[in-house]
Amino acid sequence: MSFFPCPDPEAGDHAAVDQVEMLIIPRTSDIGGLEVRRALPTAKRRLVGPFIFFDRMGPALFRAGQGLDVRPHPHIGLSTVTYLFDGEMTHRDSLGTGMVIRPGDINLMTAGRGIVHSERTPENLRGKPFSLSGLQTWLALPESHENNDPSFLHAEAGNLPEFSEQGYSGRVVIGNWQGLKSPVAVPTDTLYVDLRIEPNSACPFQAGAEERAAYILSGALSVSGTRYETDQLLVFRPGDTLDLVTGDEPCHVMLFGGETMESPRHIWWNFVSSSKERIEQAKEEWRTGKFDIVPGDEEEFIPLPAS
Known part of the structure; x- marks a missing residue:
């Protein structure tokens, strides 16, 4: 999804307490009728592991005739991870991919040296009311992979390992969790887990x-x-095993993280890189039409922002 202009999310008013190193309250914006809460990046916290971008999409209800239309736009130096809880989204990209993502599926689009994609509501949903809810995150690529050829991976929900223990259950989207391993391969140690905790229960979060x-x-x-x-983001102190505890209501939470990036990352619009010069080059390439087009979605595009 295209990077939208809005102020950085701010850290919450709570001081870091014990095992919680930072509390982040996301800022909210509207993208074509879809409310989006951005939790990363912030001025005080740019990354958690390789995660340099964390957007909560919806929940939103679209009326008949409405839909999401994110026009073709470019990326470099990152992988986009799209994961839905409700609704559907059509992904098209400059590799020729055309894919409908459904709840529990994962789309992993690795930009590398450059890719263009669009995200739209499938035509079969536009004639009736529908809901949309999910997450879109970006994984910064290690320097050794920043200029690789672009690629795309789609894994259906049924191919992702699920777990169920006393008091909690969920799905391993990326990485390893309690002895289960996702089939989705990424170049750095990454954790991404969809977790539901029952009322008056606890789930351990290992270090x-x-x-x-x-x-x-x-x-x-x-x-x-x-x-x-x-809609609060908790960043935990490294090295602690901690318990996530619920009260009288269930809780749905996304756990994420991974190894610290080996060097700082710069982010501008939809571009991520260890090199400011590479970002300037990507700006010029998009401005002058040197990125590839998206087959089946060639008529529109998002222009380069003025600043």
């Missing part, structure tokens, strides 16, 4: 990943005795 965070999608969590609410 395996070098950097870890949790985004509360619904419900509330207590960590080290402090309660955190829906």
Whole structure:
């Protein structure tokens, strides 16, 4: 999804308490009728592991005749990860990919040296009301992969390992979790887990990943005795095993993180790179039409922002 212009999310008013290193309250914007909450990047926290961008999309209800239309736009130096809880989205890209993503599926589009894609509501949904809810995140690529050829991977929900323990259950989207391994391959150690915790229960969060965070999608969590609410991002202190504890209501949370990036990353619009010069080059390439087109979606595109 295209990077939208809005102020950085701000850290919450709570001081970092015990195992929670930082609390981030996302900022909200509207993209064509879809409310989006951006939690990363912020001025105080740019990445958690390879995650340099974290957007909560919806939940939103579209009326008949409405739909999401994110026109073709470019990316470099990152992988986009699209994961839905409700609704459908059609992905097309300059590799010739045409794919409908459904709840529980994962789309992993690796830009490398450059790719163009669009995201739209499938035509079969536009004639009736429908809902859309999900996440879109970006993974910064290690320097050794920043200029690789672009690629695309789609994994259906049924191919992702699921777990169910006393008090909690979920799906391993990327990485390893409690002995389960996702088939989705990425070039750095990455964790991405869809977790649901039952009322008055607890889920242990082991200290395996070098950097870890949790985004509360619904419900509330207590960590080290402090309660955190829906649409809050918790960044955890490295090295701790901690318990995610619920009260009288269930909680839906996305766990994520991974190894620390080996060098800083620059981000401008839809471009991520370890090199400012490469970003300037990508700007010129998009401005002058040197990126590839998206077959089946050639008529529109998002212009390069003025600043």
